[in-house]
Amino acid sequence: MCSDSMPSDSLYSQRKIIHIDMDCFYAAVEMRDNPNYQNIPLAIGGRSQRRGVLSTCNYLARQFGVHSAMPVFQAKQLCPELLVVPGRMQVYVEVSQKLRNIFYRYTHIVEPLSLDEAFLDVSDCKMFQGSATYIAQDIRLAIQTELNLTASAGVSYCKFLAKIASDENKPNGQCVITPESAKAFIKKLPLKKIPGVGKVAQQNLADKGLFTCADIMQYSEQKLLTTFGKLGQSLISYSQGIDNRPIQINRERKSVAVERTFEHNLFSEVQCLEHLKQFYNELEGRLEKHLDKKIITKLGVKLKFSDFTIKSSERKYSQLNLSIFEQLLHQLIEANPKQPIRLLGLSVGLTEQSYPIQLSLIDNE
Numbered sequence: 001m002c003s004d005s006m007p008s009d010s011l012y013s014q015r016k017i018i019h020i021d022m023d024c025f026y027a028a029v030e031m032r033d034n035p036n037y038q039n040i041p042l043a044i045g046g047r048s049q050r051r052g053v054l055s056t057c058n059y060l061a062r063q064f065g066v067h068s069a070m071p072v073f074q075a076k077q078l079c080p081e082l083l084v085v086p087g088r089m090q091v092y093v094e095v096s097q098k099l100r101n102i103f104y105r106y107t108h109i110v111e112p113l114s115l116d117e118a119f120l121d122v123s124d125c126k127m128f129q130g131s132a133t134y135i136a137q138d139i140r141l142a143i144q145t146e147l148n149l150t151a152s153a154g155v156s157y158c159k160f161l162a163k164i165a166s167d168e169n170k171p172n173g174q175c176v177i178t179p180e181s182a183k184a185f186i187k188k189l190p191l192k193k194i195p196g197v198g199k200v201a202q203q204n205l206a207d208k209g210l211f212t213c214a215d216i217m218q219y220s221e222q223k224l225l226t227t228f229g230k231l232g233q234s235l236i237s238y239s240q241g242i243d244n245r246p247i248q249i250n251r252e253r254k255s256v257a258v259e260r261t262f263e264h265n266l267f268s269e270v271q272c273l274e275h276l277k278q279f280y281n282e283l284e285g286r287l288e289k290h291l292d293k294k295i296i297t298k299l300g301v302k303l304k305f306s307d308f309t310i311k312s313s314e315r316k317y318s319q320l321n322l323s324i325f326e327q328l329l330h331q332l333i334e335a336n337p338k339q340p341i342r343l344l345g346l347s348v349g350l351t352e353q354s355y356p357i358q359l360s361l362i363d364n365e
Contacts, residue, residue, distance in 0.1 A: 016132035017247070018120045019154040019162040020103070020139060023171035025116035026087055027058040029095055032148050037083070045072050045084035053261060055087055059171060092116075095147060102142050106135055111247045117166075119159055121247040133176050140174065156182070158243035164193055182241045187214040194238050196231050204228075213239040256290060258283045259345025265306050266341040269333050276301075276329055279346045280322050287320065287348060294350040296320065301328040303336070304343035311336060320348065 022028065026044040031037045043057035043066060052072040064079035075082055096115035103110045109121035120139075128134035136153040143151045150172040154165025161177045168175035177185050190212055192202050208227070210216060216224070216239040224232035237243065258279045266272050287296075299321065300314040313328045325346055333339075 014123060015157045016121070016123045016125075016130075016135075017156055017159055017162040018122055018132060018136045018139070019159070019166040020118055020120065020136075020143075021152050021154075021163075021166045021170070022099070022116035022143075023150045023152060024056055024058050025149075026056045026092055027061075028149050029092060030085060030088075031058060033091075037085075041066070041079050041082045043072075043075060043082055043084045044087045045075075052084075054084070057082075095149070098147060099143065102139060102146065105142075106139060109247045109249060111249065119162065119247050133174075136174055136176075140172075158241070159245050159247070160195065160238055160243035161185075161241070163195075164189070167193075179241075186239060186241055187212065187217070189213045191216070191235070194235065196234055201228070201231060253290065253294075253350060255347050255349050256283065256286050257345055257347035258286065259302060259343060261304075261343045262341070266344070269330065272329055272333065272341060272344055273326065275344055276325055276346065277322070279344065280320075280325060283346050283348065284320060290350060294352060296348055297351050298349035299324050299328070300347040300349070301325055301332060302343070302345035302347065303329075303332050303341055305336065306340040306342050308342070314347075314349070 027042050030042060030044065037058075039060070041058065041061035041064060043061055044055040045052045054066070054068055054070050054072060054075055056068045057066045057075070061075075061079055061082055064082070066075045066079050066082060072084055075084070092115055099116075100110065100112065100118070103118060103120055106125050106127065107120050107122050111119040113119065122132050122135050125132075125135055128138065132155045136155050140151050140153055143149055152166050152170045152172060153174045154162040154168070154177070155174070156162040156165055156177040157179050161182060165175040165177050191197050191205055191210060194213075197205070205211070205228075208219075210219060213235075216235050221236055224236060226232075228235065260275070260279070262275075266275070296318055297316065298314050299317045300312060302310065302312040304310045311332050313332050315324055315328060317324055329344075333341075
C-alpha cells in the first residue's frame with residue numbers, strides 16, 4: 001500500500017512555483033484585435049473547412065462542445081454559427097515575447113512550455129514580501145493591463161500541482177495549493193488529470209478500480225510498478241505530492257518536424273512523394289537556425305491513415321537526406337497497402353553538438 005503522507009522536507013515549504021496559462025490564447029488575441037469577434041463562437045482553424053483542425057477556440061464555442069484538435073467539420077456540426085478564422089502566428093509570437101518580458105520582472109527562472117504558458121520559480125522573489133500568491137496576482141494584473149488579455153495561475157510548491165491548479169479556476173482565475181492543503185487536494189484528484197495518463201492508461205487504471213489519487217494510496221506499490229512501470233512510479237510519487245523536477249530555464253529542442261493534414265486523402269506512393277519533396281524543402285529551411293549548435297541524429301516519417309491510425313518509422317542518420325525519407329515512406333506504405341493517407345509528416349532528431357561523432361558509423365546503422 002502506498003503511503004498517504006505528504007513530503008515533509010523543508011525544500012517544499014521553501015519552493016514557490018507558479019504556472020501561468022493564458023486563457024484561449026490565440027482566440028483571445030483575435031477577439032482583442034477585432035471587436036466583431038467579441039461575442040460570437042470563435043475558433044482558430046486550419047486551411048480547409050473540410051479537413052482542417054482547430055488550434056483553439058474561445059469559451060463561448062466550448063459551451064457547444066468545441067475544443068482544440070477537433071476537425072473543423074465536426075466543430076461546425078456542433079456549433080453551426082462557429083466562425084473559424086486563420087491563425088496569425090507572427091502576431092502570437094510577438095505577444096508571447098511581451099508576455100515573457102513580464103515574467104522576467106519577477107524572476108529569471110522561467111520555463112516556457114509553449115507560447116501561452118510557463119512555469120516560474122519565484123522562491124527568491126522579494127516582491128510582496130515573498131508571497132507567491134500576490135506575485136501571481138500581480139503577474140495576471142500586468143498581463144491584463146498591458147496586453148489586454150487574461151491569464152489563469154496555479155501556485156504551489158511543485159510543478160505538478162502548480163500546473164493542475166492553474167486549470168482549477170479558469171478562465172481568469174487563480175488557485176493556490178500549499179504544502180498543508182496538498183494532502184486533501186490530491187486525495188480527490190482524478191487520475192486523468194495527472195501528466196502521462198492518457199485515455200488508454202485511464203481505461204487500464206479504471207479496469208483495476210483506480211480513479212483517484214486516493215485509490216492509488218490504497219493500492220499495492222508493487223502491483224502498480226509491475227503493471228504500469230514508469231507510469232506506476234509517477235502515480236506513486238504524485239499521489240504523495242512528490243515532484244522534485246526543477247524549472248528548466250533552457251528547454252532543449254530535440255526535434256524539428258513538418259506535417260500536414262490533406263484536403264483529400266492520398267491514395268498512392270507517387271502522390272505522397274510529391275508532398276514529401278515539398279516538406280523536405282520546408283524542413284531544410286526550419287533546420288538552418290538550429291544546426292549551428294546541434295547535430296542531426298535521426299530522420300523520421302509519420303503517416304496518419306483514413307481510419308486515424310498512426311504509423312511512423314525512423315532511422316539513425318547524421319544529415320538531412322531526401323532518399324532516406326523516401327525509403328522510410330516506402331516501408332510504411334508497403335506495410336500498410338491500400339490504406340488512404342490523411343496526414344504526412346517528416347521529422348529530424350537533434351542533439352547538442354558537444355562531442356565528436358563518427359558519421360560513418362551512425363550512417364551505416
